[in-house]
Amino acid sequence: MNRIVVELDGRCDAVLILRSVVQVLSQRVDLNVLQRNRIGLAVDEVYANVVRHGYHGKGGRVRFEASIQQGEEGHRLYFRFQDDAPPVDMSNCDCGSEMPPCSAETLEPGGLGIPLIHAIMDEVRHTMLEHGNQWDLMYRCTQEGTT
Amino acid sequence: MTLEIHVEHSKDSAIAWVRVLGEVNIQTSPKLKTFMKPLFDGSKKEIHVDLSAVPFMDSSGIATLVEGLQWARKEHGRFVLHQLQDTVRDIFALAKLDTVFDIEDVDL
Numbered sequence: 001m002n003r004i005v006v007e008l009d010g011r012c013d014a015v016l017i018l019r020s021v022v023q024v025l026s027q028r029v030d031l032n033v034l035q036r037n038r039i040g041l042a043v044d045e046v047y048a049n050v051v052r053h054g055y056h057g058k059g060g061r062v063r064f065e066a067s068i069q070q071g072e073e074g075h076r077l078y079f080r081f082q083d084d085a086p087p088v089d090m091s092n093c094d095c096g097s098e099m100p101p102c103s104a105e106t107l108e109p110g111g112l113g114i115p116l117i118h119a120i121m122d123e124v125r126h127t128m129l130e131h132g133n134q135w136d137l138m139y140r141c142t143q144e145g146t147t
Numbered sequence: 148m149t150l151e152i153h154v155e156h157s158k159d160s161a162i163a164w165v166r167v168l169g170e171v172n173i174q175t176s177p178k179l180k181t182f183m184k185p186l187f188d189g190s191k192k193e194i195h196v197d198l199s200a201v202p203f204m205d206s207s208g209i210a211t212l213v214e215g216l217q218w219a220r221k222e223h224g225r226f227v228l229h230q231l232q233d234t235v236r237d238i239f240a241l242a243k244l245d246t247v248f249d250i251e252d253v254d255l
Contacts, residue, residue, distance in 0.1 A: 113205075
């Protein structure tokens with residue numbers, strides 16, 4: 001079974017656990033270094049959002065589930081985050097799969113995390129739960145993307 | 148996980164060289180910000196950041212570097228990133244930041 005589930009305490013240093021899980025699963029499907037790094041970044045960014053904006057640095061339960069599934073056109077990596085932070089309405093977050101254009105004149109220090117997640121992952125879905133939030137990410141391991 | 152940061156200044160304090168060693172993520176990026184902030188407040192003409200020993204950087208680290216970019220625009224200084232690893236360069240390219248930042252492959 002290619003499925004790993006961990007429950008974290010919502011503290012910053014636990015991000016290393018997530019990165020380890022991503023490394024293990026992405027190596028099992030032979031993703032290259034850059035792909036592994038991108039997926040690690042997307043997972044890192046979701047967790048950072050939960051830690052900073054959900055729990056405001058005070059910690060809280062974060063359930064993380066990662067799995068590999070075989071699709072018709074190859075492997076897919078699935079990641080699911082569930083937290084107990086106040087539900088956030090993300091319906092107004094209009095993020096396409098392309099990073100918005102930027103220039104030195106308009107670039108701001110914050111706000112890159114969510115667009116990066118959408119640019120890296122093939123599917124990103126946020127769901128407001130009754131007492132928390134759920135993020136579902138999917139990465140399609142295409143033939144040309146693997147080594 | 149630890150992040151090492153070394154800062155050197157030219158004799159006239161106009162140029163700063165910053166060497167960063169380790170991953171820059173949600174855990175370590177506050178340290179990077181703590182070291183970089185005073186440089187943006189001072190009288191520097193140039194700030195050079197060596198990223199050759201940084202294998203991973205998330206948006207919190209990038210945010211601090213964007214502040215450097217803003218400093219350069221405001222103070223008419225130079226903010227230069229040096230020797231990005233392929234993994235970090237890839238993220239900069241994905242975020243379309245590779246054409247915004249002054250990036251050099253010169254060893255400091």
